[in-house]
Amino acid sequence: SLPYRSDAPSYRSISMVRFRSRYLLCELRYFRSRGNGIRHAASPADLTQKDVMRAILPVLRELYGELGECQVRPSLRLRFMSSSAAVCLFRCRREDVEKVRHAILCTKSMKSTPCVPVVLYVSGTVRSCGKALQRYLRNYAGSKHGAVQYSAEQLGKELREVAALRE
16 A cells, blocks of 8 residues: 555645636716706616627727637626616626726717716625615615606615625
């Protein structure tokens, strides 16, 4: 038999590598020109998650080429979207967070409606990003944000969706 070596790796010391994620909370600010100024506008009611991804992926390709898009695309997911509050929660790999952030910030329109995306919060856990999203939704419901009126029923529904994300 072979002598026991304490420095030899055992099967117990080998562990699986965890997928390190980052979560980005983004607000989509829509604008319309009115007379001599620019006013905040309501988000398109029929905006879907596919529309948001269709707007961001071409910008990602334009910024980083096909290779950069192919590196980021498998990990990029839109976890939550509120079309009434115009807020999105993205998930990506930790290594790709800057690329995703740049692509989000360089997006000019969603579904042919001009918009300015703003990254509000970046976190390593969905739980802390969910808390930031809940704070944002509560503040959004209390403010007069353009033409959008946020009812208590809508707030309750979206807060329940956020709580389901955190579980």
